[in-house]
Amino acid sequence: MIIGVPREIKEAENRVSVTPACVAEYIQHGHQVLIEKTAGRGSRISDEEYIQAGAHLVATAAEVWKRSEMVIKVKEPIEPEFPLIKEGQIIFTFLHLAADYTLTRTLIDKKVIAVAYETVQLQDGSLPILKPMSEIAGKLSVQFGAQALETIHGGRGVLLGGASQAAPALVVILGGGTAGWNACAVALGMGARVYLLDIKRDLLEKARQTFKERFTAFASDRDTIETAAREADLLIGTVLIPGARAPRLVSRAMVSTMKKGAVIVDVSVDQGGCIETSRPTTHTNPFYIEEGVVHCCITNFPGTVPLTSTCALAKASLPFGLELADKGIEKAVTENSAIAKGVNIFRGRASCRQVCEAFGLKCELL
DSSP states (O other): OOEOOOOOSSSSOOOEEEEEEEEHHHHHTEEEEEETTTGGGGTTHHHHHHHHHHHHHSSSSHHHHOOEEEEEOOOOOOGGGGGGGGGTOOOEEOOOOGGGGHHHHHHHHHHHHEEEGOOOOOSSSTTTTTHHHHHHHHHHHHHHHHTTGGGTTTTTOOOOOOOOTBBBOOOEEOOHHHHHHHHHHHHHHHOOOOEEEEEEEHHHHHHHHOOOOTTEEEEEOOHHHHHHHOOSSEEEOOOOOOTTTTOOOOOOHHHHSSSOOOOEGGGGEEEEEBBOOOOOSSSSSSSEEEEEEEEOOTTTTTGHHHHHHHHHHHHHHHHHHHHHHHHHHHHHHHHHHHHHHHHHTTTTTEHHHHHHHHHHHOOOOO
16 A cells, blocks of 8 residues: 655644654555655654655655555644545544534545544543543643743743642643543642542542542532632643544633633643633644633644654554555454544545534444
């Protein structure tokens, strides 16, 4: 199979989907890999490293898309890339379609096979490609939240860990999945007090046993969220339903009751956000103020640390990419249920239930 890796063009997206080590693996399996020139520059990977691994460098993204049977990316195609997509092509990347009707419609009309990293799901329910990015995003959410609390950004001027004779900040985390768990660890490591809210009681009990000092776990419901939001210095939303739009857990009315200069970081913004006042932001303009609260809703948090993120993502996606390339889409989805769950669009048909429910589309499951 001819595999293409274009340079990411989303603002401040410096990750690349495939490392030289991955290139070597694809070539060992008998495939050809096309890399757009400078695709790895943002992750400190040179063109020469790709060449040494056996890749063919091409000058433009248009050539990569034209020649490739499978395009492996980091982030979803954006509007300038739409004309480059060709019928029958496999696109393997983060898609987050339930929050993007335009992209969903485009991929259906283009009759591609769109395989989303975030819905590749093992039988135990885990999300092996999304997991390392959620881990990174959870850790970064606390870093960005701490920065947003500085008065220069409109924050309350509170240090997460407090100081002698000054109490630490309260960090409220919605969702105890991979992102929320890692946010807890970092916030506690910085000396903050932490509330974790989740609906899974077994997860909450595990968290209580793991995080002890300055930590409280709560069963999540509307009243508890409303009370915690009022008390929070930093509120982090990490709620995820695989493939679906994130549920709105915090209303604008709740945000309006928060402390002035408090901070919201919505890690769920890729899937539409779990806070009503969230809207996508970028690395170059990460913050805005709504209802007196500083918001940070970067749609690609892991892009802040591209070298770490690229290594983690490439390793996580490689086994599934190899299976798609070795077997072809039909055999891969038949023999691997995780890949089958990853297929969101299949040759003009929507095949992910959550995406179909988001937009009222007819669903044809594989």
